[in-house]
Amino acid sequence: MFSKIALAIAFSPRMEALLAEAKRIKSIFGAELLLIHVGEKTSESESKLQNLIEQQGLIGTDIKTLWEEGNPAKKILKVCDQNDVDLLIAGALKTEGFFKYYLGSIARKIIRKSKCSVLVLIEPMIKPEPFERVVINGTQQEQTPFVIEQGLNWCKKDKAKQVYIANEIKMYGLQMATASEGGEDEIAATRRKLISEEITYVENILKHLDKGNLKISIKITCGKWAIELARFATDVKADLLIVGDEGNLGFFHRLFPHDLEEILSDLPCNLLIVKK
Incomplete structure (x- = not known):
């Protein structure tokens, strides 16, 4: 690696x-x-x-x-x-x-x-000491399969005890607002569908990767993505947060100058930025 x-x-x-x-x-x-x-x-x-x-x-x-x-x-x-x-x-x-x-x-x-x-x-x-609790960014981007693969490789080498892959529901507020027009049943069904789709996205990546003996959990977040990712890393007391970089189309383009500043000005834990 x-x-x-x-x-x-x-x-x-x-x-x-x-x-x-x-x-x-x-x-x-x-x-x-x-x-x-x-x-x-x-x-x-x-x-x-x-x-x-x-x-x-x-x-x-x-x-x-x-x-x-x-x-x-x-x-x-x-x-x-x-x-x-x-x-x-x-x-x-x-x-x-x-x-x-x-x-x-x-x-x-x-x-x-x-x-x-x-x-x-x-x-x-x-x-x-090893990084025992690791959060990997799993939000849908072109490079995400590579980021997850590299993240798992790191975790296997470092013998991490718990790995979380955090994915986001994009435009959650807008989708739920649209669903609210159909009543509570449609709201609940839409939410289940959105969560299921994001879990499936991560599972489809994981099934092609060597996970070794890692204990992996998938977490779905909604809200302002960078803030939620940092908050989740804090909540689970992560030792390491792993994210990717896709040049002008990915993580940094999306976050600078506001969202990434939120993370970089108050880092939740150690941070690994994986680049190809």
Whole structure:
């Protein structure tokens, strides 16, 4: 699934934890690890990073460090392109004094323009743990079968204990308003039909995929999609939310600048954006 992983590093208090998380994911996929730092290379910073690498037991493994100077987002994206990176790992920021996580401007630019998948970690740990509860976006889009397949592959590798696939009923309010003209029986029948159609959509994708021993539940939502997806991830205490990207036709086109800002300004959990 991922053969080359990159970690965007900054000399912050969470750098050690991010490196530990990257090591765990590197191990899961048997991947190479590329460390990218955009900023001045000094003997002090080089020594500090080398010490952290040694502490994580990464000496002698498939790991390379690149020091760059210039625009952080552009440099990180360029390095990922030049090195055929499959997955870029970055840390979210935590609002001062609040239990709230968000993406800074650099991370937002990376998410919009990255050609590789991006994993955003909200609370990296020095002793990382698997993502046990995972929500995968299953709303009807061209790339959804690929997103679900990749999501399940991740969950199998990481031995997730519970996987939820969340699908939405499109134009729910309009369809129910039309049904209301026929009375309560028609409203109930329409609602059952809409839910059944969305469940069937996901089931038809799943029947062609290797699910391993995963425990999978399908959840149907209605309302403002991005908000409902984030709310559901919060309600089930998800460790990871997996979504897809279809360039100008998919997730980001649909969400920017309003809906995605709702998620990125208050991340419900770790976020994996899967890209082809």
